Amino acid sequence: MLALQLTITGLQTGALYALTAVGFSLIFGSTRIFHFAHGATFIIAAYLFYFVNVSGYGVVLGIAAATAGAIAFGLLLNRFVYVPIQRDEGSFFTVFVASFGIGIVIQNIVGMIFGRGFVTVQTPLSFSVELMDGLYVSPLAWISMLCAVVFFGILWCFLRYSNLGLSLRALADNPELVKAFGLNPRYISACAFTIGSILVVPAAIISGATSGLNPAMGHHVMLISLAATIVGGIGSVAGTLLAGLALGLAESLALLYVDSQWTEAVTFAILFLFIIVRPSGLLGRSAAH
Amino acid sequence: MEAYLLNLVILISIYSILASTLNFIMGYAGIYSLAHAVFFGVGAYAGTFVATHFSASIFFTLPAAMIAGAVLSLILALPALRVRGEYFVAASLGLQVLAVTIFSEWKSVTGGIGGLIGIPPLDIAGFEVFKPNQFVFVTVVGLIIVLFIINRLVHSSFGRSLRAIRDSESAAAAFGKNVPLIKTISVVISSALTAVAGVMYASYLSFINVESFTLDTSVLIMAMVIIGGTGTQAGPIIGAALLLLLPSLISYLDFLPQTEIGSIQQIIYGLGMALLMIYRPGGIVGLKKQSGGGKK
Amino acid sequence: MVSSQVDTQEVLMEIRNVDRAFGGVKAVDNVSMDLRAGIITTLVGPNGAGKTTLFNLITGELSKDSGTIKWLGQPINRIKPFQAARAGILRTFQDLRLFNEMSVEDNILTSIEANSVPLPMAKSQRKARREKVEYALSRTGLIDKRHIRAKDLAYAERKFLSMARVMATDARLWLLDEPASGLDPNSYEKFLEILREEVKQGVTVCIIEHNLDIVIGISDRIAFLDRGKLLADDEPQTVLNDPDLRAIYFGERT
Numbered sequence A: 001m002l003a004l005q006l007t008i009t010g011l012q013t014g015a016l017y018a019l020t021a022v023g024f025s026l027i028f029g030s031t032r033i034f035h036f037a038h039g040a041t042f043i044i045a046a047y048l049f050y051f052v053n054v055s056g057y058g059v060v061l062g063i064a065a066a067t068a069g070a071i072a073f074g075l076l077l078n079r080f081v082y083v084p085i086q087r088d089e090g091s092f093f094t095v096f097v098a099s100f101g102i103g104i105v106i107q108n109i110v111g112m113i114f115g116r117g118f119v120t121v122q123t124p125l126s127f128s129v130e131l132m133d134g135l136y137v138s139p140l141a142w143i144s145m146l147c148a149v150v151f152f153g154i155l156w157c158f159l160r161y162s163n164l165g166l167s168l169r170a171l172a173d174n175p176e177l178v179k180a181f182g183l184n185p186r187y188i189s190a191c192a193f194t195i196g197s198i199l200v201v202p203a204a205i206i207s208g209a210t211s212g213l214n215p216a217m218g219h220h221v222m223l224i225s226l227a228a229t230i231v232g233g234i235g236s237v238a239g240t241l242l243a244g245l246a247l248g249l250a251e252s253l254a255l256l257y258v259d260s261q262w263t264e265a266v267t268f269a270i271l272f273l274f275i276i277v278r279p280s281g282l283l284g285r286s287a288a289h
Numbered sequence B: 001m002e003a004y005l006l007n008l009v010i011l012i013s014i015y016s017i018l019a020s021t022l023n024f025i026m027g028y029a030g031i032y033s034l035a036h037a038v039f040f041g042v043g044a045y046a047g048t049f050v051a052t053h054f055s056a057s058i059f060f061t062l063p064a065a066m067i068a069g070a071v072l073s074l075i076l077a078l079p080a081l082r083v084r085g086e087y088f089v090a091a092s093l094g095l096q097v098l099a100v101t102i103f104s105e106w107k108s109v110t111g112g113i114g115g116l117i118g119i120p121p122l123d124i125a126g127f128e129v130f131k132p133n134q135f136v137f138v139t140v141v142g143l144i145i146v147l148f149i150i151n152r153l154v155h156s157s158f159g160r161s162l163r164a165i166r167d168s169e170s171a172a173a174a175f176g177k178n179v180p181l182i183k184t185i186s187v188v189i190s191s192a193l194t195a196v197a198g199v200m201y202a203s204y205l206s207f208i209n210v211e212s213f214t215l216d217t218s219v220l221i222m223a224m225v226i227i228g229g230t231g232t233q234a235g236p237i238i239g240a241a242l243l244l245l246l247p248s249l250i251s252y253l254d255f256l257p258q259t260e261i262g263s264i265q266q267i268i269y270g271l272g273m274a275l276l277m278i279y280r281p282g283g284i285v286g287l288k289k290q291s292g293g294g295k296k
Numbered sequence C: 001m002v003s004s005q006v007d008t009q010e011v012l013m014e015i016r017n018v019d020r021a022f023g024g025v026k027a028v029d030n031v032s033m034d035l036r037a038g039i040i041t042t043l044v045g046p047n048g049a050g051k052t053t054l055f056n057l058i059t060g061e062l063s064k065d066s067g068t069i070k071w072l073g074q075p076i077n078r079i080k081p082f083q084a085a086r087a088g089i090l091r092t093f094q095d096l097r098l099f100n101e102m103s104v105e106d107n108i109l110t111s112i113e114a115n116s117v118p119l120p121m122a123k124s125q126r127k128a129r130r131e132k133v134e135y136a137l138s139r140t141g142l143i144d145k146r147h148i149r150a151k152d153l154a155y156a157e158r159k160f161l162s163m164a165r166v167m168a169t170d171a172r173l174w175l176l177d178e179p180a181s182g183l184d185p186n187s188y189e190k191f192l193e194i195l196r197e198e199v200k201q202g203v204t205v206c207i208i209e210h211n212l213d214i215v216i217g218i219s220d221r222i223a224f225l226d227r228g229k230l231l232a233d234d235e236p237q238t239v240l241n242d243p244d245l246r247a248i249y250f251g252e253r254t
Helices: A002-031 A038-054 A058-087 A092-114 A139-161 A163-173 A177-181 A185-210 A217-232 A237-256 A260-277 B002-026 B036-053 B058-080 B085-105 B132-154 B157-167 B169-174 B179-205 B215-228 B234-252 B258-279 C003-008 C051-059 C081-086 C104-112 C123-139 C155-167 C185-200 C212-218 C236-241 C243-251
Strands: A129-132 A135-137 B122-124 B127-129 C011-022 C025-036 C040-044 C066-071 C089-091 C173-177 C204-208 C221-226 C229-234
Touching (some): A002 A038, A002 A163, A002 A185, A002 A237, A038 A058, A038 A092, A038 A185, A038 A217, A058 A092, A058 B258, A092 A217, A092 B215, A139 A163, A139 A185, A139 A237, A163 A185, A217 A237, A217 A260, A217 B085, A260 B058, A260 B085, B002 B036, B002 B132, B036 B179, B058 B122, B122 B132, B127 B132, B132 B179, B157 B169, B215 B258, C011 C051, C025 C040, C025 C066, C040 C051, C040 C212, C051 C173, C051 C204, C081 C089, C104 C123, C104 C155, C123 C155, C155 C173, C155 C185, C185 C204, C185 C212, C212 C236, C221 C236, C221 C243, C229 C236, C236 C243
Parallel strands (some): C040 C204, C040 C221, C089 C173, C173 C204
Antiparallel strands (some): C011 C025, C011 C066
């Protein structure tokens, strides 16, 4: 029964990981921008929702604020930080450092406003219901999984059937195609940032009610996103999704054997194993260069 | 006042070693590590372990710390550098997070969260260094030796290969450079030298705990390198001095909330990193962004 | 006039049924061709025809979906770029990829240092290395610019530095990706002269080029790629006079 309990918790965590990680993976895959501030997008969305919620404006406005904040942050960062850097050399690491710096700024500003400790969004949805003898599941678990199914369903249709989606996918596989297809890279990257940032929102909001928030969790979000992107295969959205889900499950099931402070070690072990054994990831092509 | 200055010089020297060794891989080889504090910590814990269990002589503590740092970095670098640069960032972030857990849990060696106290002073050929006015001499000489080693490496064919890899990994490979191997060697050298700073730090404070070796420290060291100037020898030292002076500077400015010095410091260097990347990627010491120049 | 001579040349590289797709788009589609010693083979075709991808597949920068490539009779299917270079196959890049922060001289020097370990060198070795650098510098006219950072060079000089890096080595096969694009007439005359001279001295060249004057001026053989398919691999006159190929080639210009 414990295993089943942990599996359900793991699926809940994994669904949220998958959403966050796919957001990063999509941006990275199609623009090659190492968007380390993706963790900051998560923080902004989570705290905006938390703020609107505790101020008594309700869930709908909270979701709207979180979504608007996440998209605005993604687009502004792209426009005012990444684009100016990329106009010149635009090396991978210059972008990474700038992004990283912004992440630190956001973490500390949020810390100064809301405090550095944990805060939790209070909702009756987080109360667990006993489904069977000894199996407790909160409605949030179902909501997480439902969110993942809905968002990925929409994303899948978009990537499969729309022209823009097709170009994003082609770019993820071979960035040089931008020129060959005569696509406007500015437009494509703005779209990638919008979609990538939206995908973070459900995970950020639900995490506020389940695991709680703290300003430094952006790094944890990034570790998961990076690990899932690599384990899934760089450039593969489906791979990242699977990997995110698997990482959540593995973290949860690991509790059968180790204490909770070692859950991040499980993520690292899986990431490291893949780098050694299968660097191209679950569904990726050769990564050797 | 004198004690304050000595303390400052010692800390700046130690952090200059950390920043210079990170710059060796970041500025010359283009390898961005978020785990530099791990090797600093490994050096500190390994040196302390040898000092308390065996001998405090630097002829034992330093080699032990360097070997521990080198071996751990080899385990990280060997797989993670075979593949693209992003993998190393991810793997090093993972290692940093994992290392903090290990530093907090492996009580027999690290003393757990409480840390280790009563670390013996440096023993240099029978001479015990613990007074700050002696210690400052040791750290400055240590810094000079580390800088000399890095300088010799950078100006050899090995250094040329590193810089070639940094400027264009694919072109370096296209001209026969075994990129993963060269990168791995550079990371191992860097980590071994980083461990030296750990030994000094532990014996200077005679107390260490996991707080000194967290992700925040890795980020601080990276900020020192970037703000000072990557790929230059003076940059990391200037960056280290500047960022270590920053808290005192902030406390002089009354209009800033003094309870938030830590946050303000991080906001300043986070913003500094982002702005420098946009306007002056070479850092304070580095050259200005080229206007036009060689571009199409 | 060239054909009989060309066809008897030893085959250095044998490319057979090579495929590579990106997300469903076939970038290189079942290409088979030979690169023969001592001649210049020109790859032509519209943008996105798969020319650069073919280079990347040869040097191992990209992996093939299927097919084989042999170099000097040996299969090199799983070769890595650095091994290709050490085996004597060197390439330039369309976007040059100079070592931008390094001086002109260091760019050339590091290109010929196969071994990165800073071991002490014999005097004769050091002298040989110096001579190679000087040779490449003087042939490309960069001798006065030796201490200038690569990124501070003018456009044409950057193109020549990209060539100089290759010229200083002992490679047998050069894969040149649009080395003359954007050069002014003077510079490309100089470039052609360098290339002819090097080929005379025994180097084999495969070059991607768009400018028809250059293509006519240097090719011993022309391979025509379109949408990943090799449409022709023949003597220059045959390819250039083929009306279908002309239509494809000039079609994309308008």
